[in-house]
Amino acid sequence: MHDDLPLRILVIEDDPDTRANLADILELDGFVADAVGSFSESLNHDDRDQLLAIILDRKLPDGNAEELLPKIRRAFPDAAIIIVTGYADLDGAITALRHHVADYILKPINPEALRNSIQRIAELRRTADALRQSENKYRCLFENANDLLFIVDPESGKILDANIRAATQLGYHRDQLMSLQIHDICKDDNDGNLDLLLQGKDISHAWVVEKEFVRADGKTFPVEISSTWLHDGGRQVVQCFARDITERKRAAEAIVQERDFADSLIETAQAIVLVLDCDGRIVRFNRFLEELSGYRLEEVRNKNWFETFIAPPDRDRLKEMLRDTLRGLPARGFIQPIVTKSGSSRDIAWWDKMLKNPQGEVTGVLSVGHDVTELRRVQERLLQSERLSAIGQMMAGLAHESRNALQRSQACLELLQRRVGDNPKALELIARIQDAQDHLHQLYEEVRGYAAPIRLDRQHGSLREIWRRAWDHLSAVRRGREASLIEHLTTEPISFVDRYRLEQVFRNLFENSLAACSDPVEIDVSAEELVVDGRPFISIGVHDNGPGLSAEQMERIFEPFFTTKTKGTGLGMAIVQRIVEAHEGRICVDHACSSGTRIVIQLPRGQA
Amino acid sequence: MNVPLRIAVADDEVDMQEYFQEVLTEHGHQVVAVVSNGQQLVAACEEHRPDLVITDIQMPQMDGLEAAREIYQRWPIPVIVVTGHRDTSLIDRAGRYHVMAYLVKPIKESDIEPAISIAVRRFQEFQSLHSEAASLRQALADRKVIERAKGLLMAKGKLDEPTAFRRLQKLASDKNKRLVEVAEMIILADEAFAPPDKSHD
Numbered sequence: 001m002h003d004d005l006p007l008r009i010l011v012i013e014d015d016p017d018t019r020a021n022l023a024d025i026l027e028l029d030g031f032v033a034d035a036v037g038s039f040s041e042s043l044n045h046d047d048r049d050q051l052l053a054i055i056l057d058r059k060l061p062d063g064n065a066e067e068l069l070p071k072i073r074r075a076f077p078d079a080a081i082i083i084v085t086g087y088a089d090l091d092g093a094i095t096a097l098r099h100h101v102a103d104y105i106l107k108p109i110n111p112e113a114l115r116n117s118i119q120r121i122a123e124l125r126r127t128a129d130a131l132r133q134s135e136n137k138y139r140c141l142f143e144n145a146n147d148l149l150f151i152v153d154p155e156s157g158k159i160l161d162a163n164i165r166a167a168t169q170l171g172y173h174r175d176q177l178m179s180l181q182i183h184d185i186c187k188d189d190n191d192g193n194l195d196l197l198l199q200g201k202d203i204s205h206a207w208v209v210e211k212e213f214v215r216a217d218g219k220t221f222p223v224e225i226s227s228t229w230l231h232d233g234g235r236q237v238v239q240c241f242a243r244d245i246t247e248r249k250r251a252a253e254a255i256v257q258e259r260d261f262a263d264s265l266i267e268t269a270q271a272i273v274l275v276l277d278c279d280g281r282i283v284r285f286n287r288f289l290e291e292l293s294g295y296r297l298e299e300v301r302n303k304n305w306f307e308t309f310i311a312p313p314d315r316d317r318l319k320e321m322l323r324d325t326l327r328g329l330p331a332r333g334f335i336q337p338i339v340t341k342s343g344s345s346r347d348i349a350w351w352d353k354m355l356k357n358p359q360g361e362v363t364g365v366l367s368v369g370h371d372v373t374e375l376r377r378v379q380e381r382l383l384q385s386e387r388l389s390a391i392g393q394m395m396a397g398l399a400h401e402s403r404n405a406l407q408r409s410q411a412c413l414e415l416l417q418r419r420v421g422d423n424p425k426a427l428e429l430i431a432r433i434q435d436a437q438d439h440l441h442q443l444y445e446e447v448r449g450y451a452a453p454i455r456l457d458r459q460h461g462s463l464r465e466i467w468r469r470a471w472d473h474l475s476a477v478r479r480g481r482e483a484s485l486i487e488h489l490t491t492e493p494i495s496f497v498d499r500y501r502l503e504q505v506f507r508n509l510f511e512n513s514l515a516a517c518s519d520p521v522e523i524d525v526s527a528e529e530l531v532v533d534g535r536p537f538i539s540i541g542v543h544d545n546g547p548g549l550s551a552e553q554m555e556r557i558f559e560p561f562f563t564t565k566t567k568g569t570g571l572g573m574a575i576v577q578r579i580v581e582a583h584e585g586r587i588c589v590d591h592a593c594s595s596g597t598r599i600v601i602q603l604p605r606g607q608a
Numbered sequence: 609m610n611v612p613l614r615i616a617v618a619d620d621e622v623d624m625q626e627y628f629q630e631v632l633t634e635h636g637h638q639v640v641a642v643v644s645n646g647q648q649l650v651a652a653c654e655e656h657r658p659d660l661v662i663t664d665i666q667m668p669q670m671d672g673l674e675a676a677r678e679i680y681q682r683w684p685i686p687v688i689v690v691t692g693h694r695d696t697s698l699i700d701r702a703g704r705y706h707v708m709a710y711l712v713k714p715i716k717e718s719d720i721e722p723a724i725s726i727a728v729r730r731f732q733e734f735q736s737l738h739s740e741a742a743s744l745r746q747a748l749a750d751r752k753v754i755e756r757a758k759g760l761l762m763a764k765g766k767l768d769e770p771t772a773f774r775r776l777q778k779l780a781s782d783k784n785k786r787l788v789e790v791a792e793m794i795i796l797a798d799e800a801f802a803p804p805d806k807s808h809d
Contacts, residue, residue: 403692404621407713411627414717418630441714 007052007122010076011035012042013084014060018107022055022084025111031118038062043075051079053102053121055114058085058092066092069099080121084109148213148223148242150182151232154198157181160237169244171216182240187212187220197227198238213242221246272348272369275355280305280322283364292371294341309338311345325352325365335372347373395448402444409437450560450571454582456498460606463493463502463540467525470506477514483521485510493527493538496606501579508572509542509599516597517546536605541590543598554589613728616641616656618649618663618672619690628662631717637724646670653679660728665691665698673698677705686731688723690715750788757791760798 009031013019019035026033031052036042039062042054054076058065065083072081080102085092087106096104103117142149148166150159162177170177170185177185186194193209208226215221223242230237266273266286275283281302290296293309300308306315318336325331331352337345348369355364413434420426464487471485513523522545530537549557556562558577563570580587583603590598615637617628625642632639641652645667653661661679663672676687688709689702702710708727711719754776761772780790 401692403713407690407692407715408621408623410714410716411623415627415630418634 007125008032008034008050009053009055009118010042010045010051010079011055012037012039012060013055013057014038015057018057018084018109022109022114025109025114026118029115029118039068039071042072051076052125053080053082053118055082055084055105058083066095069095069101073099080125082114082117082121145241148244150177150240150242151230152182152198152227152238152240154229154236154238157183157194157198166242169215169221170213176216185213187214197225197240210245211242222249272367272371274305274367274369275364276305276322276367277364278326278362280319282308289369292340292346293338311337311339321352322365325354326362328354330354338369346371347376389451389453391447391451395444395451398444398448402441406437406441406444413437446571446575450575450578454501454578456501456582458496458498458583458606460494460496461499463495463497463527463538463603464489466497466499466502467506467510467540470503470510473503474507474510474514477511481514481521482519483514483517483523486522486524488524488526490526490528491538493540494605495538495583495603497583497603498579501582505576505579505601506542508576512572513542513544513546513597517544521545530602532602532604537585537602538605540601540603541598542601543590543593543596545596548593548595548597549589554591557589558587611725611728613637613659613724614640614656615660615662616643616649616652616658618643618645618652618661618667618675620644620664620667624664631720632662635721644668646672646675649675650678650682653683653685657683658685660724661685661687662724663687663689665689665693673701673705673707676702676707680706684731684735686727688727750791753788753795754791757794760794764798 009026011019011022011026011033013022013035014037016037019037023033023035034045036045038060045051054072056065056068056072060068062068065085069081072079081099082103082105083092083096083101084105084107093104102121105114105117142161142163145163145165148169149163150166151161152158153160158181159177162174164174167174167177172180182198183194193211197209208224210222210224212220213223222245224245225240225242227238227240230239269286269288272285272289272292274285274289277283282297282300282305284301285297295308306318310318314336321331321334331350333349333351335347335349337347339345349372351368353366354362355366357363413430417427417430420430468485510523514521524541524543526541526543528539530539557573559570560574561570562573577587580601580603585601585603587599587601590600615632617625617632617639619625619628625644629639629642640656640658641649643649643652646663647670649661649663649672650670652658661676663675665672672689672691676689679685679687686708687706688711689707690711690713691698692713694710694712699710708731709723711723758769758772758776761767761775762769765772765775767775776787776790776794779785780787783790
């Protein structure tokens, strides 16, 4: 038998022998049998719900079975009823069937028949219980689900059932929901997805669509609906599961926003952002590097970073650094130049860090690089100017001492000249000493002039007057030479300059031309207007008819101590550049000039 | 065309002292003193009253510019400085102390004579302008005194202006005095007769 609790059976029989006999049979079969003599007595029974069956005698002192059956049904709704009767008649059987009597047993009682009947009832009962449990489970799931559940008629879209969650979330009473169609709670079904949900008759396939539900108060919220088909009492219904995805959508949007933000940060950053895989291949980099290097990401993606961007002598060392970074040693701020597409070099300060995927595996290296090329140039210039300033201080002291010493030497030389009198050989030697001493003097003054800070005393004036004066002051140098100054002006070259300094500039340029050119020397000075960064400038060209400059000379002409002359310090053009730049101007060699040398000076016009 | 000058020289370098002595003499000047600091230079000027001073700036005890200032305050003599420095502060001081020329070492013999002749000529011009300004200032002061005396005559003698002025002129010519001296006497006499408590009116 069963291993559950013993099943209880109630026997209502007025004949004590039959009653005892029935109870014995049942207890032998393992049931718990309660026996009473009348219906009214049976009402005292306390475990009515537990009863499996009632064995009812057809004739009882308080009425026959036909009269009592409705009352018994009400008193024991779950119990199956077996009628025991002494004689078989049709009316009795029909009445019994009408009252859903489970079985009909004739006296004398055949224990085997009774046993079979009871066991069939027990079997039915177990099946019914299982069914009810399953139904309860389903109901429980349905009601307590966190999702909104609906049972919908696929033809009309009518909501046949809905769970509590659906009612509360939508702001309706459950009964109100049952009078609506699924379309009533969905925001406009333009895409026809709802019909797809209801009409997609492929039972094996669960449809999932996103919709907006409309609450009773008109507010909406996004849901994801999936549907399955059910057979319910011979008809097909659709079971819809709707999940509120407000949070999910918000989270997804936040993620998208976060990603967009990060992307725009990477793309607009004025720094290199570079990702390499573990083998040093390029995974991605940002627009900054594209603009800096001239390479598009598409053309070098998956290529080896070191072979593409790093000069050959540095490659092995950097590959070693990549391995260090992959081992978890981050690199901070080391400077490593990259080679751009055009072949030029940029100094970059790098910060490297290894990258891991969500599983914690190392997938590559993230490098952030700052272009420090300009910074380094500025630093070098600063260093240079510091050096110059130190030299300048030294030279100021030296210049005084040298002037006094030179003065004594000069005085003695002149006295010597008097003492020597008329001795041509001695006088020639004195002249040569004088020459050397003059040169030494000039050297000291030039070095001092280059190293000393430039203080400008600026005035508005015509540059033409200044270069003409410079030309006039060179008359001693021009003596015996065939040299002419030609002017081509398209504008009156008024500028805001230190006349003395500018004269120094022109004198230097003219001296260089006179030294480089053979006669007849022609120096062409031109002036025209120019706009630089929205400011009016004067552009002066000084063009001679000499042999021109070599590539090296063009490159190095403004370097201190660079000279092609046998005499001279090589400071002349460096001083010229300093003076022009002190005027916020620019000076350069005209590379486009095909004959002779052409120097271009651009000076701001200054306030009108 | 050199005008021979009496020149005092100061430089702490013996080479330069000898150089100036010889070169200046060669150019027809008389070197009245050669000294090696500012104090000695001032003393030499006091003793010799030279026509021109040529001095270094940086010397022991008193520097050349300090000496130039003192000399300018005591005797009107042109000063030329010859120095190894050309700092703006020194040039500025030289300007304020009435230095007539500022030469930067090393100088050559050919630089000296032009500097001397320009300095002397500028100094003379300067001096004549100076005395001219002084006499103009004096004339202006005299005119004020005469105007006041004339006013007194007009008030006390009930005279009109031309008559009062003519009387002043006549008094000066009769007493053989300058017009301003007569005017001062009239003002003094007026003060003598004025009531003591109103003497400051």
